[in-house]
Amino acid sequence: MEQKALACPVCQSNKAEIAGEDVKISGQFQDKAFLTTPLTVLRCTRCGYYMFFDKMAQFTTKEPSSDES
Numbered sequence: 001m002e003q004k005a006l007a008c009p010v011c012q013s014n015k016a017e018i019a020g021e022d023v024k025i026s027g028q029f030q031d032k033a034f035l036t037t038p039l040t041v042l043r044c045t046r047c048g049y050y051m052f053f054d055k056m057a058q059f060t061t062k063e064p065s066s067d068e069s
């Protein structure tokens, strides 16, 4: 798999923590409701910006040790 270097789009920090895994986001746009595929949510530890990635994404940064919920 391709590895991506993590970089916050706001502050360019490469440090983020896992905010959630297998997160599905539901929403509505105009008249259509949608539900995303499971996402991994990372939160920038510097500015708090939330980043969403699909399960295919892998990161060069290590995840926090909370690998089991």
Ligand SMILES: [Zn+2]
Residues within 6 Å of the ligand: 008, 009, 010, 011, 012, 013, 044, 045, 046, 047, 048, 049
């Ligand atoms: Zn940031």
